[in-house]
Amino acid sequence: MLKVAQPDRPDALTWVFLGLGLLLLPVGLYLALSAPPDVNQGYLVRIMYLHVPGAWLGYLAFFVTFLYSLLYLFRRDPRHDRVASSSAEIGLVFMGLALVTGMLWARPTWGVYWTWEPRLTTTAILFAVYVGYFLLRGAIEDPELRRKAAAAVGILGFINVPISYMSVKWWRSLHQTQSIDLTTGKIHMDPAMLQALLFNLLVFTLLYLGFVRFRSLLAALEARKEEA
Amino acid sequence: MKLPVEGWPEVSGQGRVGAVRRVVLLALRDLRLEVRDRAGLLSILAFFAVMLFIMALALGPEEEPLRRAAPGVLWVALAFGSTLLSTRAFALEVEEGTLDDLLLAPGGKEWIYFGKLLFQMLLLLPLAALALLMAAGLFYLPLERLFPLFLTLVLGVLGYASVATFYAGLLARLRGREVLLPLLLFSLVVPVVLASVRATTGLAEGLPVAEISDWWQLLLVFDVVYLTASALLFPVVMEG
Numbered sequence: 001m002l003k004v005a006q007p008d009r010p011d012a013l014t015w016v017f018l019g020l021g022l023l024l025l026p027v028g029l030y031l032a033l034s035a036p037p038d039v040n041q042g043y044l045v046r047i048m049y050l051h052v053p054g055a056w057l058g059y060l061a062f063f064v065t066f067l068y069s070l071l072y073l074f075r076r077d078p079r080h081d082r083v084a085s086s087s088a089e090i091g092l093v094f095m096g097l098a099l100v101t102g103m104l105w106a107r108p109t110w111g112v113y114w115t116w117e118p119r120l121t122t123t124a125i126l127f128a129v130y131v132g133y134f135l136l137r138g139a140i141e142d143p144e145l146r147r148k149a150a151a152a153v154g155i156l157g158f159i160n161v162p163i164s165y166m167s168v169k170w171w172r173s174l175h176q177t178q179s180i181d182l183t184t185g186k187i188h189m190d191p192a193m194l195q196a197l198l199f200n201l202l203v204f205t206l207l208y209l210g211f212v213r214f215r216s217l218l219a220a221l222e223a224r225k226e227e228a
Numbered sequence: 229m230k231l232p233v234e235g236w237p238e239v240s241g242q243g244r245v246g247a248v249r250r251v252v253l254l255a256l257r258d259l260r261l262e263v264r265d266r267a268g269l270l271s272i273l274a275f276f277a278v279m280l281f282i283m284a285l286a287l288g289p290e291e292e293p294l295r296r297a298a299p300g301v302l303w304v305a306l307a308f309g310s311t312l313l314s315t316r317a318f319a320l321e322v323e324e325g326t327l328d329d330l331l332l333a334p335g336g337k338e339w340i341y342f343g344k345l346l347f348q349m350l351l352l353l354p355l356a357a358l359a360l361l362m363a364a365g366l367f368y369l370p371l372e373r374l375f376p377l378f379l380t381l382v383l384g385v386l387g388y389a390s391v392a393t394f395y396a397g398l399l400a401r402l403r404g405r406e407v408l409l410p411l412l413l414f415s416l417v418v419p420v421v422l423a424s425v426r427a428t429t430g431l432a433e434g435l436p437v438a439e440i441s442d443w444w445q446l447l448l449v450f451d452v453v454y455l456t457a458s459a460l461l462f463p464v465v466m467e468g
Contacts, residue, residue: 073464121418128415135411139404148465149398153412156391159457160416163450167419170442171426 061091
């Protein structure tokens, strides 16, 4: 994602992503707030326009971390590690947003802030993995060892996602209390709602791209200062 | 302390046979050191006993809640115990400065991982069996189906050890490894905990094997995936 070897300031593309994202954010908010209320959930559905893009971008960010961690281990280029760690950092922010908005939504809808539903549990596990990722980065002083160790955690943590999901799914299904299907009411979506959701997804993706490029640049500057 | 190295196999001739011999030699050497030292083994055994005892005090004294909690308590104790053991797998190498010697040996580096893993399994399995007996005594866990219980123990312990050994190697040279290891490890081994606890619960409740085999399959998938990934990543992370 960072093509220039030793840049001093963000390049044009980073500014385009960030600028467009920030400009379109109020538009997305307007669309979300003017979208029709849901038949079952009423106005509560509006939290979805923050929640769903947050969760998707969180998963995307951790997937990018996984890819760039693999790339780093094969190529040993510090730039790949900087993108991986930047993406993980932004991913934690988006994932945190998704978790918090999800809890705020769950309390009035399900009556509880938290339930051991497979997708929730898997997301929480993934969140914990990347908190560990940054604790590990903070604990290692040798830059090369730090990059290698972080790459290993980034890879193993992401491989874990499908296995965690399966295990939690079966774990729940054995103790059938009440099954909560997160997808109810979201498949048949009103065009206006879908439009608003997709627009917000686009805005979040633009912001993500801008943030990652910006953060990678900051990481490059930090690394240069560390070496000097 | 002089580490026994006589009979160190050459890797150049017959590559695969040499690697397997190396794995076994490394595991046996570590096992010998650990058994001679005894302090580590005894502390882990004491840890199991104290943990099970305290949990039994906290949840008891009625039989029913103890019986229900038994699989969970057993596997949580095993999880904590295995982290204690896995830090020991590399701690001695780092103290004696022999980790670099191991890494300097010509050929691939995977055998170090497998040797340490074998060492962990050889130690953890008897310890886990003892923990199972303690859980049976303190928590009324029925032991009638001993073979399926032992299979669950093997699959679950292998799952823990595969990740724990990898992370222990990765963190071997760090100061805060005792704190970092559980933080990194426990979020990854959630599937192992869930599957092992469920399988043990099913066996204790007398469910048919067909219902439990799903959990064994999940454990097997986890073991295979993490053994492969760790064996592939270990040389990359340890070298240089």
